[in-house]
Amino acid sequence: MSVIDDILAEKDFEKIRKETETNYKEYLNPFALRMFKNAGLDVIEGRREGACVWDISGEKYIDCVTGAGIFNAGRHNREITDALKKALDVYDMGGWISIIRERGLLAKKLAEITPGNLKYSLFCCGGGEAVEVAIKLARGHTRKKEIICMENGYHGVTGFSLPATGREVYKKPFAPLTPGYIHVPFNNLDAVKSAITKDTAAVLLEPVQGEGGIRPAGDSYLAGLRQLCTENEILLIFDEVQTGFGRTGKMFCAEHSGVTPDIMVLAKSMSGGIYPISCAVFTEEISDFLYANPFIIINSFGGTSLACLTALAAIEYIEKNDLPARAEKMGKRFMGGLLKLKNKFPELVVDVRGKGLMLGIEFPEDSIGPRMACLLKKNGVISIYTFNNPKIIRIMPSLVISEEEVDFVIDAFDKSLKEIRIQEAGHK
Numbered sequence: 340m341s342v343i344d345d346i347l348a349e350k351d352f353e354k355i356r357k358e359t360e361t362n363y364k365e366y367l368n369p370f371a372l373r374m375f376k377n378a379g380l381d382v383i384e385g386r387r388e389g390a391c392v393w394d395i396s397g398e399k400y401i402d403c404v405t406g407a408g409i410f411n412a413g414r415h416n417r418e419i420t421d422a423l424k425k426a427l428d429v430y431d432m433g434g435w436i437s438i439i440r441e442r443g444l445l446a447k448k449l450a451e452i453t454p455g456n457l458k459y460s461l462f463c464c465g466g467g468e469a470v471e472v473a474i475k476l477a478r479g480h481t482r483k484k485e486i487i488c489m490e491n492g493y494h495g496v497t498g499f500s501l502p503a504t505g506r507e508v509y510k511k512p513f514a515p516l517t518p519g520y521i522h523v524p525f526n527n528l529d530a531v532k533s534a535i536t537k538d539t540a541a542v543l544l545e546p547v548q549g550e551g552g553i554r555p556a557g558d559s560y561l562a563g564l565r566q567l568c569t570e571n572e573i574l575l576i577f578d579e580v581q582t583g584f585g586r587t588g589k590m591f592c593a594e595h596s597g598v599t600p601d602i603m604v605l606a607k608s609m610s611g612g613i614y615p616i617s618c619a620v621f622t623e624e625i626s627d628f629l630y631a632n633p634f635i636i637i638n639s640f641g642g643t644s645l646a647c648l649t650a651l652a653a654i655e656y657i658e659k660n661d662l663p664a665r666a667e668k669m670g671k672r673f674m675g676g677l678l679k680l681k682n683k684f685p686e687l688v689v690d691v692r693g694k695g696l697m698l699g700i701e702f703p704e705d706s707i708g709p710r711m712a713c714l715l716k717k718n719g720v721i722s723i724y725t726f727n728n729p730k731i732i733r734i735m736p737s738l739v740i741s742e743e744e745v746d747f748v749i750d751a752f753d754k755s756l757k758e759i760r761i762q763e764a765g766h767k
């Protein structure tokens with residue numbers, strides 16, 4: 340028996356729970372463990388399938404977190420895992436200092452499916468790294484420095500991406516950060532106009548703010564940004580790390596408004612949650628910078644043979660099953676149910692909003708988000724509040740979710756809101 344056989348053969352879930360909690364406390368991060376428990380996220384993931392995840396004890400939940408959009412094609416998607424298994428039979432990751440056929444094939448596919456004239460791809464592993472590539476490209480191409488970003492935006496926590504994230508709590512302990520990032524209110528074109536200087540390189544935003552509380556950018560705002568950027572020779576960067584690959588009801592969220600950015604950042608569901616990969620896709624016009632600087636991203640593990648083949652299989656799955664259309668259909672069903680809950684619990688539900696299966700439900704105060712997540716778990720649903728805004732619970736299930744599962748989640752919200760109403764009455 341190998342170490343992996345031993346690990347997978349263990350069936351005593353009390354033993355597994357104890358061992359895992361001890362390892363978190365002793366060797367990983369006891370404070371993260373405490374936070375998971377307080378937020379109703381203390382499920383130790385065992386089986387994963389479709390829209391569901393099972394705790395190691397066998398308790399089944401509908402996963403409305405999906406790692407903030409990693410599992411659009413469903414948990415542990417068999418077609419995508421089989422693709423990786425086949426790839427592993429033939430290849431290792433591939434050397435980064437060599438020419439990789441699979442990388443070219445994936446870049447070509449991305450050029451075909453991304454909107455407008457987005458064409459070239461540079462690959463890395465995580466979303467934050469891909470944001471860094473986008474910022475390097477913008478500064479390199481324009482030879483200007485300033486990046487206008489959005490208050491409450493989230494772009495990761497790595498070197499060039501952390502300063503773009505629009506919440507002080509993530510940044511303060513690590514100052515000084517890379518300078519040149521200016522934050523303005525989201526969905527406010529005048530604020531961007533006022534922030535532009537002769538040194539502005541790019542405007543960076545999420546077309547739907549995820550961690551900022553599921554806030555969609557308005558179509559006319561995006562059109563205004565496009566015009567402003569073009570007139571001032573500034574690049575427009577869309578971070579589609581959460582919104583990409585069908586989540587909002589289109590393959591990419593940019594398609595709703597018809598506005599094409601100069602650079603699009605992709606990660607999370609790009610390879611179905613089976614193997615890490617991310618990228619920045621950009622237009623030919625800005626590729627000139629690569630002529631003198633072909634290695635602006637040197638990344639041993641970015642865009643490996645295995646990652647690219649897995650991503651090609653994930654994209655094939657999303658297209659074959661028309662997951663964007665499914666996200667739109669199930670999103671409408673969700674929205675109908677959530678609006679009924681807003682009418683039923685007007686003192687507790689301030690707003691419901693979102694696009695496709697990227698939905699948020701807003702409560703009147705911060706403490707209700709974490710309490711709701713704990714109650715939802717009791718009622719069979721895994722959920723989490725948005726990081727920059729705990730008043731809002733996100734609903735981001737796999738796009739393969741069925742009608743019955745959508746109704747189950749709505750029912751779980753109904754039951755949980757009833758309990759919150761009782762708790763609130765008790766406090767008065």
Ligand SMILES: Cc1ncc(COP(=O)(O)O)c(C=O)c1O
Nearest residue numbers: 465466467493494495578580581
């Ligand atoms: C919009 C957005 N951009 C970037 C990132 C960073 O991605 P990663 O955690 O893979 O670095 C995230 C992560 O949640 C994200 O939501």
